[in-house]
Amino acid sequence: MLEPLLLGLSTGPSCMIFCGPVALPLFMSDMKEHRGQGAALLRFLTGRLIGYILAGFILGLTGQLLLNYLSPLVKDRFMLISYMLVGLMMLLRGLAFLPKEKGLCQKARKVMPQKRAELFLGLATGLNLCPPFLAMATRVTQGPVKGMFSFFLFFIGTSIYLVVLMLLPFLKKHKEALQGIGRITMLMMGGYFFFFLGILQLGRWQG
Amino acid sequence: MKKTSSALSIPQVLILLAIYILPLMFFGINAAGSGELPYALIYGLYLLTLLFLMFKTGKISKYRRIFFVSMALLFFPAFIHDLIIERGTMLIPQSTVVNNENPFCHIVIPITMIPMILKKMVIFPGRLMGHYTSIYSMLVIWVFMTISLGRGWCSWVCFYGGWDDGCSRISQKTKLHMDNRAPWIRNLPKAMLLFVVLGSLITLTSIYCEWLCPFKLITEFESPTNLRNTVALILMIVLFFGTLIILPILSRRRVNCGLLCPFGAMQGLIGSKIAPFKVKMDKSLCISCGQCEKHCPSFSMGKNIRSSCTLCGECIDLCPTGALDIHLRGKKRIFPKAPAFFKELLQPRNLFILAAFTGGTIISYSFAIHSLKLLVNLF
Numbered sequence: 001m002l003e004p005l006l007l008g009l010s011t012g013p014s015c016m017i018f019c020g021p022v023a024l025p026l027f028m029s030d031m032k033e034h035r036g037q038g039a040a041l042l043r044f045l046t047g048r049l050i051g052y053i054l055a056g057f058i059l060g061l062t063g064q065l066l067l068n069y070l071s072p073l074v075k076d077r078f079m080l081i082s083y084m085l086v087g088l089m090m091l092l093r094g095l096a097f098l099p100k101e102k103g104l105c106q107k108a109r110k111v112m113p114q115k116r117a118e119l120f121l122g123l124a125t126g127l128n129l130c131p132p133f134l135a136m137a138t139r140v141t142q143g144p145v146k147g148m149f150s151f152f153l154f155f156i157g158t159s160i161y162l163v164v165l166m167l168l169p170f171l172k173k174h175k176e177a178l179q180g181i182g183r184i185t186m187l188m189m190g191g192y193f194f195f196f197l198g199i200l201q202l203g204r205w206q207g
Numbered sequence: 208m209k210k211t212s213s214a215l216s217i218p219q220v221l222i223l224l225a226i227y228i229l230p231l232m233f234f235g236i237n238a239a240g241s242g243e244l245p246y247a248l249i250y251g252l253y254l255l256t257l258l259f260l261m262f263k264t265g266k267i268s269k270y271r272r273i274f275f276v277s278m279a280l281l282f283f284p285a286f287i288h289d290l291i292i293e294r295g296t297m298l299i300p301q302s303t304v305v306n307n308e309n310p311f312c313h314i315v316i317p318i319t320m321i322p323m324i325l326k327k328m329v330i331f332p333g334r335l336m337g338h339y340t341s342i343y344s345m346l347v348i349w350v351f352m353t354i355s356l357g358r359g360w361c362s363w364v365c366f367y368g369g370w371d372d373g374c375s376r377i378s379q380k381t382k383l384h385m386d387n388r389a390p391w392i393r394n395l396p397k398a399m400l401l402f403v404v405l406g407s408l409i410t411l412t413s414i415y416c417e418w419l420c421p422f423k424l425i426t427e428f429e430s431p432t433n434l435r436n437t438v439a440l441i442l443m444i445v446l447f448f449g450t451l452i453i454l455p456i457l458s459r460r461r462v463n464c465g466l467l468c469p470f471g472a473m474q475g476l477i478g479s480k481i482a483p484f485k486v487k488m489d490k491s492l493c494i495s496c497g498q499c500e501k502h503c504p505s506f507s508m509g510k511n512i513r514s515s516c517t518l519c520g521e522c523i524d525l526c527p528t529g530a531l532d533i534h535l536r537g538k539k540r541i542f543p544k545a546p547a548f549f550k551e552l553l554q555p556r557n558l559f560i561l562a563a564f565t566g567g568t569i570i571s572y573s574f575a576i577h578s579l580k581l582l583v584n585l586f
Contacts, residue, residue, distance in 0.1 A: 013325055014326075016325075017325065017326070017408045017409065017411075018409060020405065020408065021405035021406065021408055021409050024401075024405065025401070025405070176390075177393070177394060177397075180390050180391070180393070180394035180398075181394045181397045181398045181401060182398075183398075184391065184394055184395060184398035184399075184402075185398045185401045185402050185405070188398065188399070188402040188406075189402060189405060189406065192402070192406050192414065196414070196418060197409070197410070200434065200435055200438060201435075
C-alpha cells in the first residue's frame with residue numbers, strides 16, 4: 001500500500017523538473033505573504049490532485065488496457081496538446097500582468113485571473129505524462145477506487161517537494177524585482193510551451 | 208572639480224608591460240613549436256601596443272574595445288576552419304551529437320548546472336575532457352576568470368561580446384532610446400536566465416543553443432531540413448542581425464550581452480559578488496551630469512551601479528570629475544603609504560586592466576594567431 005507514496009517520494013525531484021518550470025514563474029509573478037502563498041499553493045495542489053485522481057480513476061477503470069493503447073505516438077500527441085494548453089494559460093496569465101488597460105491584456109485578465117491560473121495550471125501539471133507519472137500509471141490495475149487511492153498517495157509523495165515554494169515570501173525584500181522577473185519569465189515560458197513545444201511539433205501528427 | 212589624470216609615466220607603463228609579457232612569452236614559445244611564431248609575434252606586438260596606449264593615456268574603454276572587437280572577429284575564422292577540417296561542414300551532423308563531440312561554450316554553463324546537480328547529467332552533447340573546447344576545460348577557465356574578474360569577463364574575455372560592443376559605437380547618435388531604469392530592462396536579463404534554465408529542465412536539452420543563440424550563425428548550426436530546424440535557422444539569423452548589429456547600432460547599447468545573454472546574467476549574479484574588482488562611485492565628486500547613465504553600454508547605470516556592470520571602463524573615461532573608478536572591494540588605493548610612483552602604479556584600476564587583459568590574451572591567443580595565419584594565407 002505504501003508503494004505509491006514511496007514512489008512519489010523517490011521520483012519527486014524528477015517531478016519538480018516538470019512542475020517547477022510552471023509553478024515557479026506562476027508564484028513569482030504574484031508574490032504574496034505567507035498566508036496568501038499557502039492558499040495559492042493549496043489551489044495549485046488542488047488542481048494537481050484533481051488531475052491525479054482523474055488519472056487514477058481512468059487508469060483503475062481501464063487497467064493496463066489503456067496503457068497498452070497508449071502507444072508512444074498517442075502519448076506524444078497527448079503531451080503536445082497538454083503543452084499547448086499550459087502554454088496558452090501561461091501566456092494569458094503573462095499578458096494579464098502587462099499594464100495595458102484595453103485589448104488582449106484586459107481580456108486575459110478576465111479569462112485567466114491568478115486564482116484560476118493556479119488551479120488550472122495545477123490540473124495541467126497533474127495530467128502531465130512525465131516519467132514519474134508513467135511509472136506510477138503502470139502500477140494501477142485494481143479498479144477505480146484503488147486507482148484513485150494509489151494516485152492520492154503518489155500525489156502526497158511528490159507534493160512534499162513543492163512545499164519549497166512556501167519559501168518565496170521570505171524573499172519579500174526583493175519582491176518587486178522577483179515579481180518583475182517572474183512575469184517576464186511567465187510570458188517566455190508560455191511562448192515556449194505553446195509555440196516551440198506545441199505548434200512547432202505538430203508536424204509529428206503525421207507519425 | 209576637474210578629473211585628475213589616470214595616465215601613467217613611461218617607466219610605470221614599462222613595469223606593467225614587463226609583467227604582462229610573461230604570459231605572452233609562454234604563448235610565443237608554444238606558437239614557435241607549431242610553426243606560427245611570426246603570427247604570434249604580430250599579435251603579441253598588437254596587444255602590447257594596445258596595453259601601452261591604455262596605460263599611457265589612462266583611457267580604458269577605447270583601447271579595450273579595439274582589443275575586444277578584434278578578438279571577436281578573429282575567433283570565427285579559426286573556429287570555422289577547425290570545424291571544416293574536423294567534420295567537413297559548419298552544419299552539425301547527427302554523429303557529432305550522438306558521440307558528444309560538439310564544442311562546449313561558456314554561455315551554456317548556467318543551463319547545464321541544475322541538471323548536473325539534480326540528474327547527475329550534462330545536457331550538452333560535448334566532450335567532457337581532452338579537447339580545448341571540452342566541458343571541463345571551459346569550466347576551469349570560467350571558475351578562474353570569475354573569481355578574478357567577475358562580470359569583467361563580458362567586456363574583456365568573452366570571444367563573442369565584441370560584436371555588439373563594436374556595433375554599439377558605430378553610430379554617434381542614439382536613434383533608439385532604451386531607458387536603463389525601465390523595470391523591464393532591469394529584469395529581462397534575469398528573466399532570460401530563469402527562462403532558459405527552467406525551459407532546459409523540461410526537455411533536458413539546452414534550449415538556448417537550440418533556439419536562441421545568435422552566435423550559431425558564425426560557428427555551427429543544424430541543417431534546415433525540417434520545419435523545426437528551419438525555424439531555428441530563421442530565429443538565429445534574426446537574433447544575429449537584430450541583437451548583435453542593428454539594435455546595438457540604433458541604441459548604442461550592447462543589447463545581446465546586456466539583456467539576453469544568460470551567461471552574462473549569471474556572471475552578474477555570481478561573479479560580481481565574488482570578484483575583487485568593482486566600479487564604485489564617489490558620491491561626493493558626482494555632479495549628476497548623467498553621462499555615465501546615458502552612455503553605459505550594458506544597461507548597468509541607474510540610480511546606483513548594478514551588478515550587471517561589465518567593468519568596460521566607458522563611464523570611468525567619460526566621468527568629468529573622476530567620481531567613478533575601479534576599486535578593490537572598497538579600497539580605492541592599496542599600499543597608501545608607498546612612494547607616489549608605486550602608489551600610482553598599483554592603483555586597483557591598473558591591476559584590474561592587467562588581470563583582465565591577460566585573461567583576454569589567454570583566451571584569444573591560440574585562435575587569434577591561427578586566424579591571422581589563415582587570413583595571411585588567404586590573401
